[in-house]
Amino acid sequence: MSPGAGRTALVTASSVVSKVAAAHAAEADAARGPVTTVVDAVVEAGFARHMVPAAHGGAAGGFGELVRAVAEVGRGCASAAWFASLCAAVGRMAAYLPAEGRAEVWADGPDAVLVGGLLPAGTAEPVAGGWRLSGRWPYVSGVAVADWALLCGKTAEETPSAKFFAVPKGTFEIIDTWHTVGMRGTGSHSLALEDVFVPAHRALDTADLMAGTAPDAAAACHSVPLKAANGITLAAPALGAGSAVLTRWSDLLSAKLAKQGQTVISGPVDRTGIDLTFARSAGEIDLAELLLTRVAEVADSGAVPPELVARNQRDCALAVELLSGAVDRLFRSAGSTAQDEGDVLARGWRDVAGIAGHSGLQFTAGATAYARLVLSGG
Structure with a gap:
């Protein structure tokens, strides 16, 4: 930064x-x-x-x-x-919940830890005063330390819709399913619940999130369409990890250069290769930062037109693609020391690869949405 x-x-x-x-x-x-x-x-x-x-x-x-x-x-x-x-x-x-629901979620103050089950993996049956929610949601990051979970489910109505439901801890079960190569420390286990009553004031329409129309919105961050903003919250951790990998790589290669007069099995150090690896990787990390900065500026403007929503999706995916490529190059050129499982470089390589594999950061989806909107003339 x-x-x-x-x-x-x-x-x-x-x-x-x-x-x-x-x-x-x-x-x-x-x-x-x-x-x-x-x-x-x-x-x-x-x-x-x-x-x-x-x-x-x-x-x-x-x-x-x-x-x-x-x-x-x-x-x-x-x-x-x-x-x-x-x-x-x-x-x-x-913040898109009805007023009574917001008051309930933050009754003990604004520092409640909320986690999300963003896939529509549950079913909600309409009942008097609210809904009966059942389902199993995968990849709920931080679920073990949550005060509340916001879960997406499809309604069992004549005209089904997708809604999010806020449920407090103690009403759901945590299933140990997170056994991964990268991003191990996120605790993205599965969450399950069965026939839990959710009052109507703790449900919100997904359509409102998508449109960026929060009730009583008084701040720009509550007027942003979901797809204009969700990618940046997924991509930002990779930016920091990429910067840390570059710093660690620089330290390792500086030490190697200091010993370049010594005879080594692999032969003399290739200074040109080191310079090119550093310059290209640092440049790609800088480019990713610039892209994410622009995405944030657009999101902070509040209401975002469809073309910029699509461009934000494209930019977040492209930024992570750049970061993943840079980190992979650095890892492959760092030598055996970086292969240690506990090394910052090895962990960063695993983690950035894990982030890049997230379904919300795939370049094809973001690129085609942007291209088709622009090339069709809006």
């Missing part, structure tokens, strides 16, 4: 979270989920409240600030950055 850029409260606090997350990264990997010390640091820094409406004590903050803060945490641990980013993102989504 540029020195002094965006030194707001969340960004400043994120440097502390980054150090805490780095110190516990191996522990989170082994536990396959966020550790208490890191969760506490993330909440204390203000990630959970970052996009909570001001009426409920939140910051109603912006995406530009969030990207910088998440990327800073990602320099310490991509899994911790993912958790921090989704805390803010799901908190923003909960």
Whole structure:
């Protein structure tokens, strides 16, 4: 990140979270989920409240600030950055609940930890006063430390629709399913519940999220169509991890260059190859940052026209593609030291690859949506 850029409260606090997350990264990997010390640091820094409406004590903050803060945490641990980013993102989504539902979710303050089951994996039966919700949701990051879960389900009505339902901890079961190569520390296990009553005031229409029409919206972050913003919360952790990999690679290769006069089995150090690898990878990481910065600027404008919604989707996917390519190149050229499972470079390589595989960051989907909109003339 540029020195002094965006030194707001969340960004400043994120440097502390980054150090805490780095110190516990191996522990989170082994536990396959966020550790208490890191969760506490993330909440204390203000990630959970970052996009909570001001009426409920939140910051109603912006995406530009969030990207910088998440990327800073990602320099310490991509899994911790993912958790921090989704805390803010799901908190923003909960702002679309009816007033009574918002008051219930944030009854104890704006620092409630919210997690999301974003796939429409459940079914909701209409009943008097609300819904009966059942289902099993995969990939619910941070579910073990959640206060509330926001779950997507299809309604069993004559005209079915998709809604999100807010359910408190204690009403759902956590199923241990997260056994992955990368992003191990996110604790993205499955969540299940059966025939749980959800009052009508704790349900919101997916159509409102997609359109960016939050009730009583008083901040730009609550007027953004979902597809204009969701990619950036997924991509920002990879930006921080990529920066950390570049720093670690530079340290390793600087040490190798200092020994270039020695005889080694592999022969003399290829200085030109090192220079080109560094310059190209650093440039691609910089390009990714520029793309995500522009995405954040568009999202922070509030209402976003369809063409820019599609461009934001494209840019987030392209940024992660650039980051994944740069990190892969650095890993392959770093030597045996970087192969150690606990090395920052090895973890970063696994984590960025894991992020790049997310369904919401596939370039084909974002590119075709953008191209077809633009080439058809809108």
